[in-house]
Amino acid sequence: MVLSEAEGGCSTGEGGESIVNACVLGGFSESSETRDLLSSLLEIHGDIVAVEFATQRFLVIMNRYQEQPHLLDPHLEWMLNMILEIVRCEHSASSLVHLSFKFLYIICKVRGYKIFMQLLPHEVADVQPVLDLLSKQDPKDSETWETRYMLLLWLSMTCLIPFDLYRLDGDLESEGGKVREPTMDRILAIAKSYLLVSDTPRDAASVLVSKFMTRPDVKQKSLGGFLDWSLTTISQTDDQSMKDIMVLDGALQSLATLFKHGKRDDLLEYAPAIMQCLEQKQLSESSQAMLRKLGVKLIQRLGLTFLKPRLAVWRYQRGSRSLAANLSMSQSNSVATAATPDAEVMEEDYDIPEEVETVIEHLLLGLKDKETIVRWSAAKGIGRVTGRLPKELADEVVASVLDSRRRTSAGGLLKRSGRRCERGFCQELAG
Known part of the structure; x- marks a missing residue:
């Protein structure tokens, strides 16, 4: 292992201070x-002991690069090609295919699926x-979930082909007379x-939805039906049983990723119905932190859909890091700011949908959540939504955050709850 410093490099400096050299x-x-x-x-795929040893050794090697996964980038292609060569071979046994996908998942987990899936x-x-191989898998087999996870990511990438999918069908009537x-x-x-x-393939399925449903040919035919199915699934489940929790998780994840990657013009007409469904579901009162987080994330994506993408003229603009450069630019900046008021009037002269107020209320409520992941998601959401508002409305949002902070400090809340709220407000202001 190549290190920039010697392993165990811990030296003691003057005054007894220990200086630890990072490896x-x-x-x-x-x-x-x-x-x-x-x-x-x-x-070795038929030898259980050898497979266990090889898997553990591979995990040890890959886990060393958890904090520096970019070091694997020059080697990802040949590792991927070696594994896919086994998978694509018609004579490969099923145990060998599953073992290959398990190794592929280990690499994907360390490097991150967003980067790794681009190489597929x-x-x-x-x-x-890929579709045929995925159709043969058993979703209930707990031993081969890595195979299904990687195949779903692979199928997500194949959905990026620029041709209409109906061209791949050809003659749908098979030799036996059955329609495919x-x-x-x-x-x-x-x-x-x-x-x-x-299990984990649910996360990969949400990625598949974001790639598949945003295709021009698919969204024209199936987007509305899929969103109706998602809303029906959400409304018919609760968080009282583990099965329903998993179903809610999958439906919310798919909608959140879809509204992240989809075009605003395609999704805007469906946003009010989804917002109404979330209000009726009251996910903020759920006992599951992950469901509350997904609810906040989806609400902020809906808020960004309601608002047109724009670059706020009132945003903070960092100047040059050089003092001399800042001084030399001061005169030119003063001339430019003279024309700013007219530009601001033009920029901020547009209607704000009524649903945005509801979005901000839910996000402000998320700042008071007891879980950090929920507060952080709400803070990011408020920052992103506020960045698309006119200056006057953005000031009102900031004032609401500060007012909630003051009321939390002055109220008779428990000390721990007050600290949680304060951290949420600070996260929002920092964002």
């Missing part, structure tokens, strides 16, 4: 051992094989089914 990795030094481990999968092949020829299901319908059915599972 920083300089590169992926286990590339040859990793290559040997991946090559050995063909031979996504040509037209990959759509049907269109590719679009198959992908949609798989996405819905995996949004309802209780």
Whole structure:
């Protein structure tokens, strides 16, 4: 392992102060051992002991790069190609395929799925094989969830092909006279089914929804139906049973990712109905922190959908880090600011939807949540929504935050609750 400092480099300076030299990795030094481990999968996949040893060793190697995953980037392609060569081989046993996907998931977990999934092949020829392989999986098999997770991410990337999916269907009538299901319908059915599972593939299914439902051909035909299905799923479940909690989690995740990656013009007409459903569901009162967080996240995405994308003229603009440069620019800036009032009037002369007030109320309520993940999501949401408001309305939002802070301090709340609220308000102001 290459280190910038000697391992265990702890020296004692004057005054008894201990200076610990951080061990920083300089590169992926286990590339040859990793290559040997991946090559050995063909031979050891039937030996339980050998598989366990190889898996643990691979985990040890990969976990060293949790804090510096970028060091793996020059090696990701050849590792991916070695594993996919095994997966694509028609003679590979199912145990070998599942083991290969398990190693692939370990790499993906360390590097992060957002980066790693971009390396997955996504040509037209990959759509049907990935879809067929995913259709053969058992969603209830707890031993092979890594396979389903990686296949869902892979299918998400294949959805980026620039051709209409109906072109892949050809003649839907098979040799036996039975009509095959269109590719679009198959992908949609798989996405819905995996949004309802209780394991990690549910997260990958939400990624699939964000890539698949934003396709021009899919959103024209299936977007409205999928959103109706999501709202029905949310309204018919509660957080009293673990099964319903998982179903709610999947539905909320899919909507949050969809409103993140989808176009505003396509989603704006559905936003009021989704907002109404969330208000009736009252997720802020749920006992599950993850559901409260997803509710806050979805509400902030709805708020950004209601408001047009814009760059606030009143935003803070950091000047140059050089004092001399700032002084030399002061005269030119004074001339530019003379024309600013007219620009501000033009920028801020537009209507704000009524739903935005409801969005901000929910986000302000999220700042008082007892869980940090909920408060942080609410703080980011208020910052993003406020950034699209006119200056006068943005001032009102900041005043509401400060007023809530004062009322929390002056009220008879418990000390711990007051500290939680204060941290939420500080997070929002810092954001």
